[in-house]
Amino acid sequence: MITAITVLGAGTMGLGIAQLFAEHGCQVTLYDPKLQSLNERSLDAAASPSIVFMSDFEKAVTTADLIVEAVPEQLDVKRDVYARLEPLIKPQAIIASNTSTFALRELAANLSFEDRMIVTHFFNPAKHVPLVEIVGLPSTSPAILNEVISLLQHCGKSPVVLNKDIPGFIANRLQAALMREACYLLENGVADARQIDTVVSDGLGLRWALKGPFEIADLGGLDIWAKVTGHLFPELSRSSEAPQSILERAGSGELGVKSGRGFYEYEDGPHASEQLSDRMKQLVSFRTKLDQED
Ligand SMILES: NC(=O)c1ccc[n+]([C@@H]2O[C@H](COP(=O)([O-])OP(=O)(O)OC[C@H]3O[C@@H](n4cnc5c(N)ncnc54)[C@H](O)[C@@H]3O)[C@@H](O)[C@H]2O)c1
Known part of the structure; x- marks a missing residue:
């Protein structure tokens, strides 16, 4: 069951995704290595008792049930984040990338959590646009997809699950x-x-x-x-x-x-x-x- 959610990256998308989950009763941790230099107005607007802002990676990810990655759209940056997650996360944690363009197979290749990784592609502003595109791999368990779909529906979203993993989705x-x-x-x-x-x-x-x-x-x-x-x-x-x-x-x-x-x-x-x-x-x-x- 997804109770604790960590969002990685407090930029345009990460802030909105964190707010969405917090407003629907989830415990949310929002991690960003540059927390201090981020737009104060946006951070203030996102401030909520259910969002904990953190710049300590290990603390931010070890207890999460769902980790939503919203870091810049660069393969090396994303892959580096996943490599750092591998030794730290709970064995059953689900990893969801908010990538706009990369195929999931490219993001997830050879990771120990490959079978628990999916794409959840939100749209800006993430709090308000209903659509979330979801992509899994042929090896992704339907239970994982169903768990994330239920959570998103609980948050008022209309998830669309793609039949195939394709760069850029629909x-x-x-x-x-x-x-x-x-x-x-x-x-x-x-x-x-x-x-x-x-x-x-x-x-x-x-x-x-x-x-x-x-x-x-x-x-x-x-x-x-x-x-x-x-x-x-x-x-x-x-x-x-x-x-x-x-x-x-x-x-x-x-x-x-x-x-x-x-x-x-x-x-x-x-x-x-x-x-x-x-x-x-x-x-x-x-x-x-x-x-x-x-
Ligand atoms: N902006 C959009 O409209 C939009 C829409 C859908 C999907 N996306 C996707 O969402 C992701 C994030 O996009 P964005 O527009 O929010 O970017 P952004 O540049 O606004 O924010 C990225 C954040 O990630 C942080 N960051 C950098 N390296 C990090 C690391 N190693 N660990 C954690 N955080 C790190 C940065 O400090 C920054 O705050 C990208 O994959 C993008 O393609 C963006």
């Missing part, structure tokens, strides 16, 4: 496909970032909040979709590299909200994140009401 593959085309349109001067964002948030995104692409295709008519995909697929970007419009900004320290500038300028980055979180909460609650009316 959501990030779809999102990356959209981003490739969005950057292509931007870089070719078809529209600026605001225009492209408006097309998504005022059009496609509103629809997708209610129905996924296959239901939308059914509603539009598959005869039409046969034409749309047939005519447009040859026109779409086929780039297999990260887009210049992202590489150049990231290379010059324009990292988005966290540095004050990305595709847009941010005078108050933490406020922008808080606003997204608040609006997401309201949107999810509104959609829940709509679902109940159906």
Whole structure:
């Protein structure tokens, strides 16, 4: 049974995941080696009697039933964390990575807890977005998956368990496909970032909040979709590299909200994140009401 949860990494995702579990009655330990240098406003906002902040790795992990890893998306950093976990954790502890892109088999290869390791891919803001993608290996016991699914459902989440272990899972593959085309349109001067964002948030995104692409295709008519995909697929970007419009900004320290500038300028980055979180909460609650009316 999962009682004690340790979240590794108190960044954007780790803080939100820790808050989610704490608000649903779990004992949560949040570990980060750079606890002192983290954004004070975010840490204050996350402060809760059920979250213990720690920068002592051994203490943070030895009694945990579930360890959620939310450290940076670098294979060597993640693998190093797992190697440090191996001698310390309880024999039955479950390890869940919040990776956005790595296949589980790559993360878990040759670890002593390979069979007890899964992916739980939360979405930002983790407290409010209902979806969590879950990935196991063929050797993962159904009991482990069921235990984590029950916990997530108890926390109000809608877990989707993938049939196969694939890099990027479902959501990030779809999102990356959209981003490739969005950057292509931007870089070719078809529209600026605001225009492209408006097309998504005022059009496609509103629809997708209610129905996924296959239901939308059914509603539009598959005869039409046969034409749309047939005519447009040859026109779409086929780039297999990260887009210049992202590489150049990231290379010059324009990292988005966290540095004050990305595709847009941010005078108050933490406020922008808080606003997204608040609006997401309201949107999810509104959609829940709509679902109940159906
Ligand atoms: N940001 C997102 O929208 C998002 C969404 C879904 C999944 N993810 C994934 O979640 C993970 C974390 O992403 P993030 O956006 O929260 O990153 P982040 O950079 O905001 O936070 C990472 C945190 O990990 C800490 N850290 C660094 N090395 C560590 C170590 N060895 N042990 C413990 N903590 C360590 C850092 O100090 C930092 O506080 C990544 O795998 C990322 O791909 C991110």
